[in-house]
Amino acid sequence: MNEFSETNDTSSETRDAQPEGTSFSDTFEGIETSMEFSNRDGELLPSGSTALEEDFGIGESDDFEITDINAPSLELSEVKEAEDLRDDAIARILEQDSTYLLPDSLARLEGHQETISIVPYNNDGVYGSHNYEHGKTEIELIKALPSTMRLTAIHEYEHVASYHNEIVEKHHNSTLHTVQVGLRTKEYIVDRDGERLLYRNEGENLNEGLTQYLTEDKLSAEELSMAQAMRIYPFATEAAASLSDILGSASIREDFYEGTSHIRDALDETLGQGTFQRFCSCLDQASESPESDQRREAMREANKILNTLAARKAAEKQNKEA
Numbered sequence: 001m002n003e004f005s006e007t008n009d010t011s012s013e014t015r016d017a018q019p020e021g022t023s024f025s026d027t028f029e030g031i032e033t034s035m036e037f038s039n040r041d042g043e044l045l046p047s048g049s050t051a052l053e054e055d056f057g058i059g060e061s062d063d064f065e066i067t068d069i070n071a072p073s074l075e076l077s078e079v080k081e082a083e084d085l086r087d088d089a090i091a092r093i094l095e096q097d098s099t100y101l102l103p104d105s106l107a108r109l110e111g112h113q114e115t116i117s118i119v120p121y122n123n124d125g126v127y128g129s130h131n132y133e134h135g136k137t138e139i140e141l142i143k144a145l146p147s148t149m150r151l152t153a154i155h156e157y158e159h160v161a162s163y164h165n166e167i168v169e170k171h172h173n174s175t176l177h178t179v180q181v182g183l184r185t186k187e188y189i190v191d192r193d194g195e196r197l198l199y200r201n202e203g204e205n206l207n208e209g210l211t212q213y214l215t216e217d218k219l220s221a222e223e224l225s226m227a228q229a230m231r232i233y234p235f236a237t238e239a240a241a242s243l244s245d246i247l248g249s250a251s252i253r254e255d256f257y258e259g260t261s262h263i264r265d266a267l268d269e270t271l272g273q274g275t276f277q278r279f280c281s282c283l284d285q286a287s288e289s290p291e292s293d294q295r296r297e298a299m300r301e302a303n304k305i306l307n308t309l310a311a312r313k314a315a316e317k318q319n320k321e322a
Contacts, residue, residue, distance in 0.1 A: 101257055183206050271309060282305070
């Protein structure tokens, strides 16, 4: 396995009660998928960076267009457009990965149980969101060129197709919510006053990397070129591709769609307990740390884990064949 790069990975994602999606942005109650950018010199850029704004000029980009908020309402046509994007995304997922989908995931996709809408861009770096809470899914696609929205829709519907589990535990003065979507697990507490406190958030960027990896696997050559140019979770997506090479495509798909634990087991059993959690933390820091040195160090650590895992798995295979 070749070492994947240790540069050019940052994301602009919201935390806690905000969504998953494409900034691409996703949150369970909102999981957020975020686009990641670097400047012309390869420097990692934090969310809100001036250099990012200069390199991704919305007004000059061929990949995105701002709609006139004062224009006549296109509500009916946008409803139809959203439904067409939904149908295209679902068709691609079912064509390639239907054998991995659980019955409740198929029901979510085929029953159109989610709500989907197209909304104006508000200059926050987020181009789509997937929110899942209390058994309900809401998807928002930011108004853009059809090619961009199509890519966003596939990413968001990969979240819909992934493994879902939600547990609610009522206690005397609070309620504990545990929500799993794909490989991301989030726990939060709601107190008697309705205040929400984040308790645990694990696997966010690993999940986003797998989501984008599976999204890109369903694109045409032209669409893939555009997606890679957009650099959506580039480091996490590359890490997901490396895991697929090491453990096999079926293993990562089973984890993502079925809720199995091949990745966790491989890391913890091969490299020691806690390695999976450390790996997830590295991917989160590599995408979200405001300090470039911390991002690079996290990338190096994640890279080291992957290469060690690859070497151990290769040795195991050799021993079996001997």
